[in-house]
Amino acid sequence: MAKWKLSKSQLRDAGQGYLFMSPTIFTIVVFLIGPIIFALYLAFNNVNLLGDTSFDFVGFDNFTRMATDDRAIIALQNTAFYVVIVVPTQTILALVLAATLNAGMKGEKWFRVIYFLPTLTSSAVLVMIFMWMYRPDGLINTILGSVGLPTYNWMNDPSVALISIMIMNIWATAPMFMVIYLAALQDISESLYEAAELDGASAVQKFWYVTVPLLRPVTGFVVIIGVIGTFQLFDQSYMFSGGSGGPNNSTLTVVLLIYQYAFSNNQMGYAAALAVSLALIILVATLIQRKLQKDEQVY
Amino acid sequence: MKKTTLRKSMGITAFLLSGVVLTACGGNNGNSNGESTAESNNGSSGDQEEVTVRLTGWQSSPTEQRYFEETIDAFEEANPHINVEVDTIADQYMDVLRTRLIGGEAADVFFLDAFEAPGLIEAGVVEPLDDYVTDEFNIDDFEDPLIDAFRREDQLWGLPKDTSTLALFYNKEHFEEAGIESPPETWEEMEETAEELTTGDRYGFGIVTDLARLHFIAESQGGEVAVDNQANFTDPDVINALQPIIDMRNEKEIGASPADVGAEWGGDMFGTERASMIIEGNWMIEFMEDAFPEVDYGVVEIPKIEEERSTMAYTVSYSMNAASEKKEEAWQLIEFLTGEEGMETWTSSGLALPSRQSVAESLDYTDDEIYAPFMEGASYATVWADDTNLPIINSNFENQFSSAFLGDQSLEEAMEEAERTANNEIQD
Known part of the structure; x- marks a missing residue:
């Protein structure tokens, strides 16, 4: 990556491109990627949402529990x-x-x-x-x-x-x-x-x-x-x-x-x-x- | 902080999704009455600022809805500065309520079944009511077992709005045809009667296989269904007590469940005369009047098991959301609804029995031929409530008991399986 050297105009082009894509990127991050990452995070925690919200990291406990x-x-x-x-x-x-x-x-x-x-x-x-x-x-x-x-x-x-x-x-x-x-x-x-x-x-x-x-x-x-x-x-x-x-x-x-x-x-x-x-x-x-x-x- | 907002937005999305599912299923929701009453009171606010209190519950029939609205109207008349916005959850009440509580969208006051109460109390989302209760409110007037279902850690978390008990319904015509003089007094007599009543196209006894209905039978020989918040179905006393229920269907062939005959529930089975006797609650009375007025039936207390009277009582409270911003007004609403006046208006419908002794006396149900057995039952009933894990214990029981009931496995096997899966699911 470090080998690349972007010129100013190339940078501006890329910036423009991302600007145009930003509504879509925003939507995808909020409604697709975000929830997926959050679900992964939840899967490794003991979660209580009702009342006092708590997240306790439990590693693979949730997964090993399935076997039993x-x-x-x-x-x-x-x-x-x-x-x-x-x-x-x-x-x-x-x-x-x-x-x-x-x-x-x-x-x-x-x-x-x-x-x-x-x-x-x-x-x-x-x-x-x-x-x-x-x-x-x-x-x-x-x-x-x-x-x-x-x-x-x-x-x-x-x-x-x-x-x-x-x-x-x-x-x-x-x-x-x-x-x-x-x-x-x-x-x-x-x-x-x-x-x-x-x-x-x-x-x-x-x-x-x-x-x-x-x-x-x-x-x-x-x-x-x-x-x-x-x-x-x-x-x-x-x-x-x-x-x-x-x-x-x-x-x-x-x-x-x-x-x-x-x-x-x-x-x-x-x-x-x-x-x-x-x-x-x-x-x-x-x-x-x-x-x-x-x-x-x-x- | 970020975590919480994200969590909330997910909760709301999930809730919206479940809402779609629910509206699709139920197809009816009675949340139209809130707005109209809110408007009618706008002019008369006086010097106090107008406050809107939200109330969530369920309504199972138009009659119930009518009496409920009447009670709410009476409250709004007495408290002109408070508007009550009622919204009804048509199906899966607890799932929806829990999701709303998580999302911070729950109503200020909500119905809470004694059976589900410990779970919510433990989570800290219910407001303790001790500090609100005044001497004038006369809290000792409530039936002890009913109010105790909402006590936990020496605090009061809800006030029972009413109660329902179980009794034995019997079809008088069928009794006459079979030449039976009087309804059975003991369980043994009932089995004999059921045998005489069973004919080619109907069963003597209709059996509802929920733990909520069978709980008192399961514990009639001294066993306990739940010990230390864990399932305890394999207790031989519990199994021995439940075995006769299974035998009635599979050995003696004198009983069947509503599902066996294609009925939706016990009332349906009894009303369509596919069972001559059934144990059901006082909610059946209104149903029979509406749907099957031509069926001539009688009600007696549940036959004695092991020489003892027993039945179940169900109760629902008005509880306050701990996150409510209008606690003062929310309490005023609860105080009215569970106070003598409000309870009398509400329970005069006969859909549910009063949880206050004074109201029970003034409504005079004890002399009514149909209502008396239910009122009698209230004095010795077991309240359907235990601890935080009862819902899990209950659903696992139902799943396995129904397979034993259908004869797919023995009751011992089913109860072992149910106990294992329940205690496995409980975990924390």
């Missing part, structure tokens, strides 16, 4: 299970929906609008509607019962509750990714399909050997966004369980646990440590995913 915290482990298991089921399902569903909508059916535009509607609805409203449909005497059980299928106590049976949330979320988020796939599908050159046809490929083969490989970069994006979104599951499980994560911790997710520690138990330091750990987990998951994708790249 059963609820943190349950929350992580629930969240991981949720990610593993929801991300592939919603990605495949989105791809299939997009492909069918791109096939040139009649009334395609209407279907696009209808499919996209769940994404436009506020998640709180969605949860309310689903909770109503999930009641033991609600719509879903009535339909299942009328065709002779088994019915479930969707919200109060610990073995089913998280699956209920999964179904709801897949239904609500798949259309958003469908739109992304749709946009990507329009980019695939018609000539590739023509060439495949000349080679005698069937519709399924065209989908499998032309569409899917060419969509791979988009799939990567969809999966990464999906992983990040599902790891942060909060609002649905919060509303489903009234904030408790019950029944029997079955809908307890990592973010819900963070909320409970931060706002109900007044242990902001431990909550911040959990949040930092979650961020690391998401980062690692994303990196692994990107690595895998790079290895597979064929074009």
Whole structure:
């Protein structure tokens, strides 16, 4: 750095540049970098905000505590299970929906609008509607019962509750990714399909050997966004369980646990440590995913 | 210093976010009454300067709201220079209140449940009231167990605004159909009755699985749920006392929880006649009148367990924010609301029972067929309050007890797990 010698005009140029950027820099520092640094600071402290504010530095205590915290482990298991089921399902569903909508059916535009509607609805409203449909005497059980299928106590049976949330979320988020796939599908050159046809490929083969490989970069994006979104599951499980994560911790997710520690138990330091750990987990998951994708790249 | 401001701004941001979530969930908030009353009093301030006191609480029904406003109006009439601004927190009251206290935005006077009180008192955000209380206020008039729930370290941190107790509701029609003459007197009798009442489409007994409801049952054999501010669920006396509740559902199949039948809560279950008997509080009376007026029911004291009468009492205080800038006026408000006149206006609704003996006498609930069992209960009830960690102990109990209740694990296993996780979470 010391090797550089800036002339006066260069300095003035740089100053001007930073001056123009200052509103953005200010916003980023106050609302993004500041909170991140503060959260890191909190994670290494025992924090009391109520009454006499106190910050006691405790080193890695907040992090080692997680290993013995059963609820943190349950929350992580629930969240991981949720990610593993929801991300592939919603990605495949989105791809299939997009492909069918791109096939040139009649009334395609209407279907696009209808499919996209769940994404436009506020998640709180969605949860309310689903909770109503999930009641033991609600719509879903009535339909299942009328065709002779088994019915479930969707919200109060610990073995089913998280699956209920999964179904709801897949239904609500798949259309958003469908739109992304749709946009990507329009980019695939018609000539590739023509060439495949000349080679005698069937519709399924065209989908499998032309569409899917060419969509791979988009799939990567969809999966990464999906992983990040599902790891942060909060609002649905919060509303489903009234904030408790019950029944029997079955809908307890990592973010819900963070909320409970931060706002109900007044242990902001431990909550911040959990949040930092979650961020690391998401980062690692994303990196692994990107690595895998790079290895597979064929074009 | 920098730390504090940053902390505050984060607190406020977080609070705003939680506000978004809450409004989205609840969809109703009744904070419209503050402004209108404030305006109506503007002219009559006299020589004293006008002061606005903020009051935070919750309201669970329009009827409750109406009586509450009436009581506040009476106060404003008696104290023309004080405006009361009421704002209602619709959901997750404690989370919101705590966040506001952290952000320095809390009201001057707020509702405080005895169950949550020790935590806030310990944090030093509640104003002790001893110095404000005058002889005229007649503090000895309060029921001892209720006011003691707000005493800590020899100081008084809140005045109980009212109380509620539990009693046994039974469906008279179902009793007639089954040919049962009188409601059960003992727990054993109740189980027998429940068995006779259980039919294909309804259960004899509705079970609410909260620790707040089961606490007195859990301690009926001499065990204690919390010892030294730590969970103590594995005490054999506690487990033995709770086992019959589980057996009623899983062994005898004569009881079920509201969730089992798809009801929102006990009142819903009883009102829709999916349970013939249920232990609920006096808040049910108004609910039944509004929602299920055609159901003919009776109320008796909770059947004796081990030859002893027992029930739960719940109480909420008016407490003062230690950071309030209008303590004098805030006290005047508390003094009125918990004084004989204010309490009589408020509790004449029947939604909650008075915490003052004199008011209980003057309202004459003891002769009312429906209210008498609740008033009787007040004399021997256990108040739902313990120490700072009760909320944590409570939530861990609920989580595990419900799984034992559903038959996923034995009660011993569930209680061991609950005790371990609770005491793990308590830490400091």
